[in-house]
Amino acid sequence: MTQLESAISGRITDEMKIVAESENIDPKRLKEEIAAGRVVIPKNIGHAFTPKGVGKGLCTKINANIGTSPSHCDIDEELNKLDVAVSAGADAVMDLSTGGDLDRTLAAILDHSPVMIGTVPIYKAMSRVLCANRKCPEMTEAELFSEIESQGKAGVDFITVHCGITRHSMKILESCDRMMGMVSRGGSLLAEWIVENDQENPLYEKFDRLLEIARAYDMTLSLGDGLRPGSIFDAQDRAQVTELVILGELAARSRAAGVQVMIEGPGHVPLGRIAGDMKLQQRICGQAPYYVLGPLPTDIGAGHDHITGAIGGAIAAANGADFLCYVTPAEHLSLPDVNDVREGVIASKIAAHIGDLEKGIASAWKQDRKMSQARKRLDWKTMIETAIDSEKALRMRDKSEDKDRDVCTMCGDFCAIKTYERATSHTKLDK
């Protein structure tokens, strides 16, 4: 039974107990959220690790994408990125490899990872086709489903499947006069496949086949947003909304089949549209967990898109996004290196935490309270420990000439906390 089927049947699984304990919520309530499809626990039955939940009432989770490309591939480097991502706070890692020995890379990552692992199976399926000197549209349906099945067997916890790229949604896209067309790798490969073969997307047409495979391994489906806007000019156009409606329908079918499902979201979105996008997804997709990439509220942040993404991500999480896919400083420019991975995870973590404060997550408020109490006491040790990135906070504190005093070099003797305490310690205004 999948986690969803167990929840519907009223059974609290070991995974639910673990998640409920780590989130400090009632396991019964968690079970009900899972049964309603508002929470998922992405965990393949064949993959051993400590599971986490994604969805309503839980802390906002963050994902880090890693993976090789044909011009840059080294398994050890990817495992290092995985370690760095997890130690910086990633709750999930996606292996998006497209270069080198793909099976060996995925197996190494699954074996090494203490967190849930996601993939985009079309990448591997298409890479194999290209390696055999065939063209993308020559991939067969059987090859695609066989790749998905093999990833289920390997232990992948969640997969991105671009089921919303259909003949219908592509026609709508054609009429949209977009600035950027399609910017989803998987989505565009399927688009080409559909056009060249003059056939419907197998991930849509044979969705029941996909559900069967996903159910067998309790692989969570992450319904990809192949039509996500790649520019703020394209946000929430007819194409994006058409795909969302299709994903909403497929989410309902997934739940009916006992398959856990989340929805992927944009993309480039102007700040003022982010909250509305979150509410629309909740309505259209029956509150299925929303997994957003960014969003990026400007197109010109290249080199600092982890910051752009953190701005969008914080607003998204505050308005109900459940799962943030990180964006690194390398976004739009190059494959992220290990430092980019770290910067990306930290920026996402800040966004998720700010979202959690708005969601009223008690553990998040507790952290801020601890920090402010320590700051008031000028207790530097606790401040460093409580910082979202203790390692960097310590490094910056250590470069201060005042590091052995209780103040910092910023204010020195003009420390406001000390001055105010002096002012209020021995006299009151209303004496």
Next chain:
Amino acid sequence: MTQLESAISGRITDEMKIVAESENIDPKRLKEEIAAGRVVIPKNIGHAFTPKGVGKGLCTKINANIGTSPSHCDIDEELNKLDVAVSAGADAVMDLSTGGDLDRTLAAILDHSPVMIGTVPIYKAMSRVLCANRKCPEMTEAELFSEIESQGKAGVDFITVHCGITRHSMKILESCDRMMGMVSRGGSLLAEWIVENDQENPLYEKFDRLLEIARAYDMTLSLGDGLRPGSIFDAQDRAQVTELVILGELAARSRAAGVQVMIEGPGHVPLGRIAGDMKLQQRICGQAPYYVLGPLPTDIGAGHDHITGAIGGAIAAANGADFLCYVTPAEHLSLPDVNDVREGVIASKIAAHIGDLEKGIASAWKQDRKMSQARKRLDWKTMIETAIDSEKALRMRDKSEDKDRDVCTMCGDFCAIKTYERATSHTKLDK
């Protein structure tokens, strides 16, 4: 005549012409905004540089704080920070020096700067007192006003004055049971002065004297938020709002006296309270330009508070903040070094730009359009040029193994833009 007096009298000054041209707006409209107190042009009559405007209908401006501290002071380093801040996009720089030869440092910065310069005169006034082995409360009113006068004479364009720290607002603060008390350096020094001397804040009680000095040099007053929250737990409490009401009254008095005025704002503020804070300030202060520090929507970002500040700043600007004071990665930990200054300015610039998109600033949308069009063409040269930080974007692009191809190492042969173009170039779905 000050810019405000000129505007009221119907005269369009050279400074207004320069600002109107750079903002691409009608000089007459700008003159009216200045006359109404919704826009200021902080420019001392004795300081020569190309002026910028701050306020309604204009691009969001950003300020970088620099300055020595007693344990870290080197004028050349500060001038280097100034250069780096300006080349990264700062519209204003505040000299917050408290160590070394204060007059010489300020004079060097004023002489060297191509942008408006602000200060917090109480820092220098108090530093002189401490240097003479006296205690802070021993500073005389005459010394404080003489320092302000001397800074006006030196050519300072805007000054932070904590006029809202009064016996009344301090009584309210005492009743608030704050997590962090007072975290404003200038505010806490005045609080101690008030308590120890059992007298009213001279900057409040003798506000007319302050107005006289400011008017003589057309020094813009930046009414400081001495009671800004230093923890998200303290945001928008009775103390903060009491001070805001006092500042609103003083803003009206400033305008009546022909003195340009802006209002300073928080501080640490939960994400969900930022928009409301902006609207409240606009109402209470007659739409005087709002100059915000951050805001920081979490307390635990130490080491990455430039990101925390960019999240809050973007939302603040989108909701009407006119001027963002940068926050650097060193915030809460140490005096920022030159790299921190650069990171802080870039993060603020991203926030300001995202705010400008929401404000409907045409030049901001033009930049995003240019970037997306270049991205669509895979025109890397234009993408690098259009990025908010071209220098870093180029560095990251250059580390990519695919830098000499038209794609990037992230997607390589799976470039979505190319795939989608291939798919749509020779066949249509509705053929």
